[in-house]
Amino acid sequence: MGRLALNDLIVDVPGRGSGRPLALAIEPGQIWGVLGPNGAGKTTLLHTLAGLRAPRAGQVQLAGRPLGDLGRREVARRLGLVFQERSDGFPATVLETALIGRHPHLSPWQMERDDDIALARDALARLDVAHLEQRLVGTLSGGERQRVAIATVLTQAPQLWLADEPTNHLDLHHQTSVMALLAEQACSGRAVVLCLHDLNLAAQWCSHLLLLYPGGEACWGPARQMLVPAALERLYGQPLSTAMIDGIPVFVPTR
Numbered sequence: 001m002g003r004l005a006l007n008d009l010i011v012d013v014p015g016r017g018s019g020r021p022l023a024l025a026i027e028p029g030q031i032w033g034v035l036g037p038n039g040a041g042k043t044t045l046l047h048t049l050a051g052l053r054a055p056r057a058g059q060v061q062l063a064g065r066p067l068g069d070l071g072r073r074e075v076a077r078r079l080g081l082v083f084q085e086r087s088d089g090f091p092a093t094v095l096e097t098a099l100i101g102r103h104p105h106l107s108p109w110q111m112e113r114d115d116d117i118a119l120a121r122d123a124l125a126r127l128d129v130a131h132l133e134q135r136l137v138g139t140l141s142g143g144e145r146q147r148v149a150i151a152t153v154l155t156q157a158p159q160l161w162l163a164d165e166p167t168n169h170l171d172l173h174h175q176t177s178v179m180a181l182l183a184e185q186a187c188s189g190r191a192v193v194l195c196l197h198d199l200n201l202a203a204q205w206c207s208h209l210l211l212l213y214p215g216g217e218a219c220w221g222p223a224r225q226m227l228v229p230a231a232l233e234r235l236y237g238q239p240l241s242t243a244m245i246d247g248i249p250v251f252v253p254t255r
């Protein structure tokens, strides 16, 4: 299954001390939110969890095996990435882009089959971009591109999602529907790790939180235990007002 273990992991953030090693496991069914101010190391952590960057110390294990022992193809079958930087190497349509999600499941020169195309179309419909399937990705708005990137990972159908600010560029309705999609993925036995700047989305949707402080300090646990106003104010250096709506805390920055 898609258990991701961080074994005394120290993420290699350039020019920073090592801080507290991360010792935790992300289990199927959980949604982990990574919170922290700009520059705290959230993206660097996600890159490390994806095996794109070596840790300074410790190890990442996916499904009981060190990430480095798994081939890139095997990692790509199990792990889906929604990252911030996207380079459009060559012009591709929305449907062709979503189909890239099937590549880890196909042999190198195998064409996509009808069921791969059906999966991609379902994912585009789920992300509300089916009507754009013949458009070149380079012509899309920021929010449309973001939804196509998420549809590509949905087409990939990984056991574990790593998503860097997946609600970036999205309007309120699409933020909610993307978070609902990730919750659905977790409910179906997958695991989700996402970096978020929106505390309220974290409070509403995450089962667990990892708080990364700029100096390398970190704490983690079930979301309800981590959403302590004083800890969050210290995390962001920002006073907050808190209210409860439908049993969920809501945080508003105050002057």
Ligand SMILES: Nc1ncnc2c1ncn2[C@@H]1O[C@H](COP(=O)(O)OP(=O)(O)OP(=O)(O)O)[C@@H](O)[C@H]1O
Pocket (backbone or CB within 6 Å): 013, 014, 036, 037, 038, 039, 040, 041, 042, 043, 044, 045
């Ligand atoms: N290649 C690099 N060389 C030097 N510094 C780097 C490099 N990559 C990242 N950093 C620094 O490491 C720190 C962590 O960066 P990272 O992108 O992980 O932060 P983040 O928490 O995701 O920030 P944000 O909220 O702004 O997206 C930053 O101070 C960044 O400038």
